[in-house]
Amino acid sequence: MRDFFTSQFGFSLLLALVVYGTIQGAVAYCILLERKIAAWTQDRYGPNRAGPLGLFQPFADGLKFLFKEDYIPGHVDRVLFVLAPGLVFLIAGIAFLVIPWGGRLDVSTLPWLGDAYKPGERVLDVQVVSLNVGLLYILAVMSLSVYGVVLGGWSSNNKYSFYGAMRACAQMLAYEIPMGLAILVVALTMGSLRLEEILADQASTGVWNVFRHPLAALILFITALAEANRAPFDLAEAEQELVGGYHTEYGALKFGLFFLAEYASMITTSALIVVLFFGGWHVWFLGLLTPQAASAGAVLAKLLVFGGKVAVMIFVYMWIRWSLPRFRFDQLMRLAWKSLVPLSLGLFVSAAGLLYFGWHRSIPACLATNTTVLVGALIVAARSKAPITGRQANLLREGLQDEHRSKSTGAYSVG
Amino acid sequence: MTAWAVYTLYAAFVLGGCGLYLMLPNPSRGKPLAGAALGLLGLAALLVVWLAGLNPAGSSGVFFYILASVAIACAVRVITHPKPVYCALYFVIVVLATAALCLLQSAEFVAVAMVIIYAGAILVTYVFVIMLAQQGGSSFADVRSREPFLSVAAGFLTLAVISVHAAQATPQRHATSDANRANAALAHHAEHVTSVAAGDEAVSNPSVLQGQVSTIGGAVMTRYVVVLQLSGLLLLIAMIGAVAMSRKRVPQEGVTPPRAPLGQAGREVAPF
Numbered sequence: 001m002r003d004f005f006t007s008q009f010g011f012s013l014l015l016a017l018v019v020y021g022t023i024q025g026a027v028a029y030c031i032l033l034e035r036k037i038a039a040w041t042q043d044r045y046g047p048n049r050a051g052p053l054g055l056f057q058p059f060a061d062g063l064k065f066l067f068k069e070d071y072i073p074g075h076v077d078r079v080l081f082v083l084a085p086g087l088v089f090l091i092a093g094i095a096f097l098v099i100p101w102g103g104r105l106d107v108s109t110l111p112w113l114g115d116a117y118k119p120g121e122r123v124l125d126v127q128v129v130s131l132n133v134g135l136l137y138i139l140a141v142m143s144l145s146v147y148g149v150v151l152g153g154w155s156s157n158n159k160y161s162f163y164g165a166m167r168a169c170a171q172m173l174a175y176e177i178p179m180g181l182a183i184l185v186v187a188l189t190m191g192s193l194r195l196e197e198i199l200a201d202q203a204s205t206g207v208w209n210v211f212r213h214p215l216a217a218l219i220l221f222i223t224a225l226a227e228a229n230r231a232p233f234d235l236a237e238a239e240q241e242l243v244g245g246y247h248t249e250y251g252a253l254k255f256g257l258f259f260l261a262e263y264a265s266m267i268t269t270s271a272l273i274v275v276l277f278f279g280g281w282h283v284w285f286l287g288l289l290t291p292q293a294a295s296a297g298a299v300l301a302k303l304l305v306f307g308g309k310v311a312v313m314i315f316v317y318m319w320i321r322w323s324l325p326r327f328r329f330d331q332l333m334r335l336a337w338k339s340l341v342p343l344s345l346g347l348f349v350s351a352a353g354l355l356y357f358g359w360h361r362s363i364p365a366c367l368a369t370n371t372t373v374l375v376g377a378l379i380v381a382a383r384s385k386a387p388i389t390g391r392q393a394n395l396l397r398e399g400l401q402d403e404h405r406s407k408s409t410g411a412y413s414v415g
Numbered sequence: 416m417t418a419w420a421v422y423t424l425y426a427a428f429v430l431g432g433c434g435l436y437l438m439l440p441n442p443s444r445g446k447p448l449a450g451a452a453l454g455l456l457g458l459a460a461l462l463v464v465w466l467a468g469l470n471p472a473g474s475s476g477v478f479f480y481i482l483a484s485v486a487i488a489c490a491v492r493v494i495t496h497p498k499p500v501y502c503a504l505y506f507v508i509v510v511l512a513t514a515a516l517c518l519l520q521s522a523e524f525v526a527v528a529m530v531i532i533y534a535g536a537i538l539v540t541y542v543f544v545i546m547l548a549q550q551g552g553s554s555f556a557d558v559r560s561r562e563p564f565l566s567v568a569a570g571f572l573t574l575a576v577i578s579v580h581a582a583q584a585t586p587q588r589h590a591t592s593d594a595n596r597a598n599a600a601l602a603h604h605a606e607h608v609t610s611v612a613a614g615d616e617a618v619s620n621p622s623v624l625q626g627q628v629s630t631i632g633g634a635v636m637t638r639y640v641v642v643l644q645l646s647g648l649l650l651l652i653a654m655i656g657a658v659a660m661s662r663k664r665v666p667q668e669g670v671t672p673p674r675a676p677l678g679q680a681g682r683e684v685a686p687f
Contacts (some may be wrong), residue, residue: 080500080501080504144534
C-alpha cells in the first residue's frame, strides 16, 4: 500500500482526486466571492444571511441545486440535452491534469510515509501527468469545451439558446487563434512545451515571462476571459437579450454543472496564465522555493504560493466582470480579428526574429520588440478610421435618405 | 500470409460491405439490425485474421482493439445516423479514438494536434449542420443516402485491396505455433533487457523518439521544409479567397452612397 502511494502512478491518482476536490470546493467559494465582489462594486451588502458573513451560502446554493426538481422540457432532444452539461463538466475536470502545482516532492521528507526511504531515493512530480506536449494538451481540451455549450444550446430547441450556442461557437473559433499565438510566443522563448520546464526555467533565473512579453500576457489574459465565457465576453449567456443563452432551458443540477464548469475553467485558465507568465510557485523573497527544493514543507509552500497567485488572478477576472459592459457581437469579432490576431501575429514573428538572433532571453530586447509591436499597432489604429459595420451602415444610409427627404419636402425628421 | 487468411480478409470486407449497405438510411427498409449483425460478423472475421498471426497492434494489445472498434463503429454511425447533429458528434468520437490510437504508439504530439485541428474543423461543420438541420424530425434528404450500393462497393473494394496488400507486405511479428511464439517473445524480451541495460532504449525503440515534438519539428523544418512552405501558401490563398468572397460594399464617410430602397439598404454584396 505504501509503495503504491509513493509510486508516481499512485501519487498522481491521489493528487488528481485531491486537486479535483479542491477545485470543486474552491468553485463553491468562488461563487460566493463573485457575489461579494458584485455587491462591493454596486455598494450593497451581498449574501450575509447563511452563517457568519454569508460563509455558508455555498452550501445553501449547492443544496438548492441538488434538491430542485430535475425537469426536462418536452420539446428538447433528450439525449443531447442530458449529455451537454456532463460533457462541459467532464472537460472542465480534465484540463487541469498537466498543471505543475508544486514542483517535485522527495518522498523521504513526508511525515510518516517517508520513513522507509532514503533522501533522494524516490522523487515524485507534484503534477498529475507530465506530458511533453502539456501546453498543447490544455489547448486541445479547452477547444473541446465549447461542444457542451453548442450541444446544450442546440438540443434545447429554443431560439434564444440557439443564438447563445452560435455566439459561443463563433467566439471560440475567433479567440482560439490569438490565444494559441500568445502561448506560442512563450514556447518560442522557453524552447519547451512542458509546463514544468517552463516554470522551472522562470524560477531558476528569477525572470518571469511577463517581464519579457507583457503584451503576450495581456493577449492571453483577454482570450482566456473569452474562452471561459466571462464578462465582457459572455455574449453566449447575455441575460438582457437571450434570457439565459445556452442554458435557458436548464434547471437544477444540470444548470449547476454548467455553472461549476465555468468557474472550474476559470481556475484552470488562471493556473495556466500563472504558470506561463507569472512564475508559478516562484517568488523572489522566499529563497526556499527553488526547483531543487523537494521537501514536503517546500512543496506545501509552493502550493500555497501558487494558490495565492491563482486567487489574485480570479479576483481580477471578477473585478473586470463587474466593471466593464458586455461587448456587442460585431465589436467582439472586430476585437478578435482586427486587433488581437494581427497583434499576436506581430508578436509571434518578432519573437521568432529574436530567437533567430539569439536574443530571445534578454529582457530589454523582448521589451523593445513588444513596445515596437504595440506602438506600430497604435499608429495603425490611430490612422485608420473606425469601420462602419452592419447595422451602423444601414443607419447611415437611412439617415442620409432622411436628410435628403427632409431637405426636399421640409418634413420634420427625428434625430 | 496464408491463402486462407487472405480469403478470410476478403470475406470480412464482403460482410462489412453488405452490413454497411443495409445500415445506410433508406425509408423503404425497416430497422437496420440485420446490417449491424453482418457488420459485426465482418469485424469478427477481421479479428480472427489478426489474432491468427498478423498483429498490427504490436504490444499495445487490448486497448488497440477496443479503440479501433470504437472508431470503426462510430465511423459507421457518422454516415448512417439520420440526424446530422449526431453524425457530427460521432465524428468527434472517431477523432478522439484515433488520437488515442496515436497515443498508444506514443505519438503524443500527433494525437494532441489532431484533437486541436479537428475540434476546430468539426466545430465549423457543426455550425453549418446546426444552421441547416431542423430540430423537429429528419428532413427528406437525411433519411435516404445517395447511391448507397455504388459508394459502398467502391469504398470496400479499395479498402480490401489496400489492406490485403499491406498485410502481405508486413512481416509477421509472431509465428503461428505456440512454441515459436514463446521463442519470439523470449527473444524480444531479451533484446529489450539488453537495450535497457545499455541505457539505449530510445535507439532500439524508435517509437520513444517519434512522439517528441523536437523530432517532428526538426523533420518539418529540414527535410519537409518545401512541403511546409507550400501548405502555408495554400492556406494563404484560401484565406484571400475567403476574404474576397465575403467582401461587402459599405459606404464611407463623405461619399454619398447610391440610393437603395429602404428595406434593401446595406444588403447588396458586390461580386469580386
